[in-house]
Amino acid sequence: MFDTPPPPQMPLRPPSQVMRLRRMGASFPTRLSFLPTLLRRLSSEAVTVARPVWEIDADGFGHAVYTLRLGGHDYALVAVSNDLPPEARTDRVIATAWDTAYVLYDGIPDATEIARIVTTAPLQEAARFTPRDLILSRANKSVRLWDHVTEALREGSQPDASAVRDTGYLMRTTAVYGNGKFGIADRVAIEDRPGLSGPFMAEMLTVWLIRGFTHDLAEHVGGAKLDRALKRQLGIGNATGLGMAPFLVSHPVLLDAWMQVRETAIARVRAIPAIGHDERAALVRLADRAAGHLAQWKVADPIADARIETLRAEWPVVQEAVAALTGPTPLDGLIKLTERLSVDTQELTAALILEPFGPLVDGLADCMATPFGPRLDPAMACGSLRQVIARDWGWALETDFTSAHETARFWYVSEEKLEPRLGDRHAEPGADRESPLDIARQVQSLSHYLEGMEGPVSSLLAHYPQHRSAIRRVQTLDRHPYAEIRDNLIGEGCLPIDMLRCKLAFFGAARFDPKSDRWTRITLAQGAPLFDELDQAPDWWLPDFGP
Structure with missing residues (x-):
C-alpha cells in the first residue's frame, strides 16, 4: 500500500518575503483560518445547538446555558448577563466588571455546577476555576447599536441595516482565556479531541456560541425576532491589545506551522494547471464580494485608512484579471500580476485564490498544531x-x-x-x-x-x-524556516499592530479597526452561519452586505 503523493505545488514564497512585519500586518482571513475550519467541522457533523437553560429577566439579566456535541464529546457554554453601570464599562484590561461573562464547560453541567459558574464567571481573574472549565471569557455591549437594535424590536420594526453593517456586532469580547489560566483546563486535556485538537479551536467555539447568545439576548429584550439576514451580519467584536503581540515571538515553531500551512496552500493553488468555467465564476463572485467588503470597511486610523484606500483603488485590476483568467497555471499568473501592486493587495489576492479550492487545501488545516517546540543542540559545531x-x-x-x-x-x-x-x-x-x-x-x-x-x-x-x-x-x-519575524522588534519602526493582525487573521478576524499601533478592534463570525444554519455549506469569507 502506497501513500497518495501530495498534489503538485509551486515553490513556497520565501520566508525573507513573507516573514516581514509589514506583510504580516497585511494578513487577511482565509478558509484555513481557525474559525472557518471549526465551522466546517460543525457543519460536517451536523452539530445542533440546544438551549436547555434560559434564566434571563425582562431587562436581559440572568444566565443561560447552550449545549452541543462535537467529536463525540459534550460541551456547554454558560453565559451570565449582568446589570453593569455605564461608568463601569471599559474594554481596558484593568476593568473588574463586564456586561457579560462566559465559561465553556467540558460536559453538561448540573445545577450545582451552573450555580458555581454563575457566581464565579463575572469575577474573571478575581476567581478561580476548575479543569472542567475549558475557556473563560467576558464581553461588553456595543451600547449604541445594542440600544438601537433592542428599541427597534420593541417598536415592532427591524434595526437600520446600515447601522448593523457599520458596527457589525452587539458585543465585543475583551478576553478569551484558555490553556490553564486561573485554574481552567490545560490544553493537554483537549488536544487530542476531534474538533478541538487544532490551535484555538475551543476559543473559537466559545466565540461563536457567545455570538449566538448576543442574538438571543437582544431578541429577548426587544421582544421580537431579528430579520435573519440582519442577524447574520452581527458577528462578535473583540478588542485586542499588546497582550497578544508577543505570542508569535514566544511560539516560533507554532508560527512556522501556521505559515507553512498557509504558504503550502497558496503554492498548491498556484500550481493548478487550468481552471474551468465554474471555478472562474466562483473567483469572480468572491472578487466582487471582496470589493463590496472593502467599500464597507471604514476606519479612523489614518495609516490603516490610507492602506484601505489603496486596496480599493487597486482591486479593480485584480477583478479584471480574475474575470479574464485563462491559459496554463492561471492563478500563478494572477499572483505574479499583483507583485507590482501594494503588499495589501497581494495578500488579499493570496487569500482570495484559496476559497474555491477546499478539497485541495482544507486537509492542511490538520497540520496547524504541532507537538514540537524550540530545542537546543549543544553538539552543533x-x-x-x-x-x-x-x-x-x-x-x-x-x-x-x-x-x-x-x-x-x-x-x-x-x-x-x-x-x-x-x-x-x-x-x-x-x-x-x-x-x-x-x-x-x-x-x-x-x-x-x-x-x-x-x-x-x-x-x-x-x-x-x-x-x-x-x-x-x-x-x-x-x-523551521517560517519561525521568526524578520524585523527588529525593539526599533522605533516596529508596529505591534502588525503582529496582532497576523495572529487575528489566522483566527478568522476581519474588519480590523486599529485604535493605535498597539490595539485594535475586530469582528469575528460576521456573516457566519447561525445556530440553525450548520446544515448549509459555510460560505462567508469577507462578507458583503450591500450598500
Whole structure:
C-alpha cells in the first residue's frame, strides 16, 4: 500500500518575503483560518445547538446555558448577563466588571455546577476555576447599536441595516482565556479531541456560541425576532491589545506551522494547471464580494485608512484579471500580476485564490498544531552555527543597535496585570526588566562571540551561557524556516499592530479597526452561519452586505 503523493505545488514564497512585519500586518482571513475550519467541522457533523437553560429577566439579566456535541464529546457554554453601570464599562484590561461573562464547560453541567459558574464567571481573574472549565471569557455591549437594535424590536420594526453593517456586532469580547489560566483546563486535556485538537479551536467555539447568545439576548429584550439576514451580519467584536503581540515571538515553531500551512496552500493553488468555467465564476463572485467588503470597511486610523484606500483603488485590476483568467497555471499568473501592486493587495489576492479550492487545501488545516517546540543542540559545531547565522540572519546582523532609533523600545510585563507592555527606552524607566523579545539584537551579539570559536556549541555555552536563548532561536529557524519575524522588534519602526493582525487573521478576524499601533478592534463570525444554519455549506469569507 502506497501513500497518495501530495498534489503538485509551486515553490513556497520565501520566508525573507513573507516573514516581514509589514506583510504580516497585511494578513487577511482565509478558509484555513481557525474559525472557518471549526465551522466546517460543525457543519460536517451536523452539530445542533440546544438551549436547555434560559434564566434571563425582562431587562436581559440572568444566565443561560447552550449545549452541543462535537467529536463525540459534550460541551456547554454558560453565559451570565449582568446589570453593569455605564461608568463601569471599559474594554481596558484593568476593568473588574463586564456586561457579560462566559465559561465553556467540558460536559453538561448540573445545577450545582451552573450555580458555581454563575457566581464565579463575572469575577474573571478575581476567581478561580476548575479543569472542567475549558475557556473563560467576558464581553461588553456595543451600547449604541445594542440600544438601537433592542428599541427597534420593541417598536415592532427591524434595526437600520446600515447601522448593523457599520458596527457589525452587539458585543465585543475583551478576553478569551484558555490553556490553564486561573485554574481552567490545560490544553493537554483537549488536544487530542476531534474538533478541538487544532490551535484555538475551543476559543473559537466559545466565540461563536457567545455570538449566538448576543442574538438571543437582544431578541429577548426587544421582544421580537431579528430579520435573519440582519442577524447574520452581527458577528462578535473583540478588542485586542499588546497582550497578544508577543505570542508569535514566544511560539516560533507554532508560527512556522501556521505559515507553512498557509504558504503550502497558496503554492498548491498556484500550481493548478487550468481552471474551468465554474471555478472562474466562483473567483469572480468572491472578487466582487471582496470589493463590496472593502467599500464597507471604514476606519479612523489614518495609516490603516490610507492602506484601505489603496486596496480599493487597486482591486479593480485584480477583478479584471480574475474575470479574464485563462491559459496554463492561471492563478500563478494572477499572483505574479499583483507583485507590482501594494503588499495589501497581494495578500488579499493570496487569500482570495484559496476559497474555491477546499478539497485541495482544507486537509492542511490538520497540520496547524504541532507537538514540537524550540530545542537546543549543544553538539552543533560553532562553524555550522556561524553558517546558519550568515544564511538566515542577515537582516539582524545589518541592524545598527548603537542607534537610538533601533533600540527605542523595550518590552516588559506590567506588575499590575501581568500583561505585556511596550516602553520607551530613552524616556521611561523599566528597561532593566526588559522581556527578551530583542531577538535580532541577541543573535547579533551571539555572532560577535562566535568569531574564531571552534568545537561544539557546548564549549561556547560553557563560557558564555547568556547566549543559550539566541543559539536556540538560530537552531530553531534552521529547522523551521517560517519561525521568526524578520524585523527588529525593539526599533522605533516596529508596529505591534502588525503582529496582532497576523495572529487575528489566522483566527478568522476581519474588519480590523486599529485604535493605535498597539490595539485594535475586530469582528469575528460576521456573516457566519447561525445556530440553525450548520446544515448549509459555510460560505462567508469577507462578507458583503450591500450598500
